[in-house]
Amino acid sequence: MKWEKILVRYGELSTKGKNRKQFISHLRNNIRFSFVDLPNIKIQAERDRMFLTSTDDSEIEALITRLPKIFGIQSFSPVASCSKEMDDIQATALQIMDSLDSQDKTFRVTVKRSDKFFPLDTYELQSVVASNVLRQYPSLKVQMKKPEIDLRIEVLNDAVYMMAQVIPGAGGMPLGSNGRSLLMLSGGIDSPVAGYMLLKRGVRLDAIHFHSPPFTSERSKEKVMDLANQLSHFGATVRLHVIPFTDIQQSIQAQIPENVSMTTTRRLMMKIADLVREEIGALGIVTGESLGQVASQTLESLTAINAVTSTPIFRPLISMDKLDIIDIAREIGTYETSILPYEDCCTIFTPSCPKTKPKLEKVEYYESFKDFDELITEAVQNREVLSFPMKKANDFSNLL
Template sequence: MSNVVIIRYGELSLKSMGVRNFFERTLVNNLKAMLEQEAVSYNRVIRDRGRIFVESDDPVAAEVCSNVFGVVSTSFARKVDSNLKSAAEECAEMAGDFIAESESFAIRPRRSGNHSFTSADLGRICGDAVYEKLESLGRNPSVNLDNPDKEIFVEMRQNAAYVFTGISKGVGGLPLGTQGKMVVLLSGGIDSPVAAWLLMRRGVKVIPVFCNNEPFSDEATRQKAIKCVKVLNDWSAGTPMKMYEVPNGKNLQAIRDNCSLKNTCILCKRTMYRIAFEVMEKEKASGIITGSSLGQVASQTTYNLHAEIYGLGFPIYHPLISFDKTEIIDMARKIGTFEISTLSSAECGAVPERPEVRAMYDAVVEEEAKLDIDGLIADSLANANILYEFE
């Protein structure tokens, strides 16, 4: 007998054999990296017919593995020989420590491979063993298959059987690193870290770019962005992050000096997109991620979102576009960035009193033509730096 963590994944199993092998190998590497990052001891990580097994005696391993992108659920289980007798004995042993006086129980059997017995046989024999064990302990057992107080799961596979009492929900998605790289415009607010996390969940390695708007912002804003990236990097075990800082304050000043104030936010966003595009090209990434959510603030109208990207000609992704603020906050709490994002910091001092909410894209392009946009971008990039490169 030994202890293992059962790792279950979802849509990976629907891929072609070659793609599935690549995804599974990546997931195994990411699981190892997460376990090592969290200092959880393990012996081996094994792939076996639609499951991954982590050999570990530490129950914390199941929780740690559930936070790896691509994992649908985990269970800390006892591994025994692949026969009815061994499975039934382990179920009975586990029940003695798990099921209390007068609690009802159910056995949840599952088989994979070729066996001389059915799943119903497995459930019945293990259930009998548990009932007899509890009865011998004087606990007045009862079986309730519909709504039991406790459940014991038995998964019988070709070479081993696994007995466990709980299933921890994973974050799901695809293994990080299987869908290429994208740049994320990360401000340190609530939205952009969540947008980054959602694309990470779909397998994308993200490269955070923080556009520093000083003197229109403050050091507290910068520190919030850095701390949010550190949290995201904790989710990124196996694919460490690189964070860029690019000055944008001079660009904002030029916009305010030469263009209509009501278009400041739209022109600033277009400038940041151009900066992000240059980083995207340098890093050989394939898209730009933003935290825009439709209608959430005055500047995020359909008109403005159109004007922000008109004529730019590169892929921009808005993973939060249909989420309301409550949903985004809930995700930020889950990720671990909410408390950081809500720390006190100065509001952007360049936001006009009455920002444009129905921008016309042609008028915005005319306004932008008043700027030496190529010169501004080149100057920003010349003064950019890699703020963090995590190991």
């Protein structure tokens, strides 16, 4: 089937008032970023919808395949066009039906006739096209309210446009419409899902990861790099800040009682994250914590961790069950990477009996015997920053 254009329907953008143009502009820019490899695509943004066109059929097919990952789109439809001759209209309608699974489906034809000089009125055109389709597809059942297939025909001055397929979009808000935050990316199942959920609300992300060689391997770092790269596929560059954390963790093990060492580890991670956040101009910190899932995620533990910063901390998974989180991880494609058996620094240094209800004043008392500030500053200054998706290196081997 040859498609003329793609009709994009906005999601929550349609509820925006005076800021609507700003949100539409973000969506247009995100589409351009995501399809930079398709040079012939043109974007026409209107108040309530957007049209994507290309002279290259393969680019239209690429749009249909990849648009479902772009946030801010409620749904989209491939659109075919034809002349205003009835034979062409009938043939195009059948071609569109051929591209669909129409067996035993409910069906209707919807007509919008903007060209008032077209010889048939709305109901006549609707009847003629529907009758022809029903003759060719006898298993279809006419249903005027909420049919499974709605063949939509719009008669304009230049041509007739038709569509029947409504493909769900990712929903949410366009990336960049709600600022930037810093994601604490551990390498497990939860944190990439938390990042995805903030991306869906229009928040651009940097990510921060704590790496403790030789206790954590280079493979564990590569695993996190893969996750950051996967998150970048949703329409925006993701910068990954890799923090050298070995010296800090060894100091914690030497100074802090074992049963509260995990709480102190999380607190120092949060301090470091807050410094990086401030440096990059992000407005919040994102974590994959789910209430009660592990000892460091009880209300008492989270209270002690929160005490080191006044920055907003977003925990989009806080009330979710683990199985629900796994379902989303599978859906967005991060699950198989997350379960690779390469441990992060928290896993390796997990105490045998961690406190589930640490008292803040005791944690602060234990930490007072060691000045961590110099180690924290050094870790921030010595961090490695990677950008995803990574640009492919030019291959000059054929010149040698």
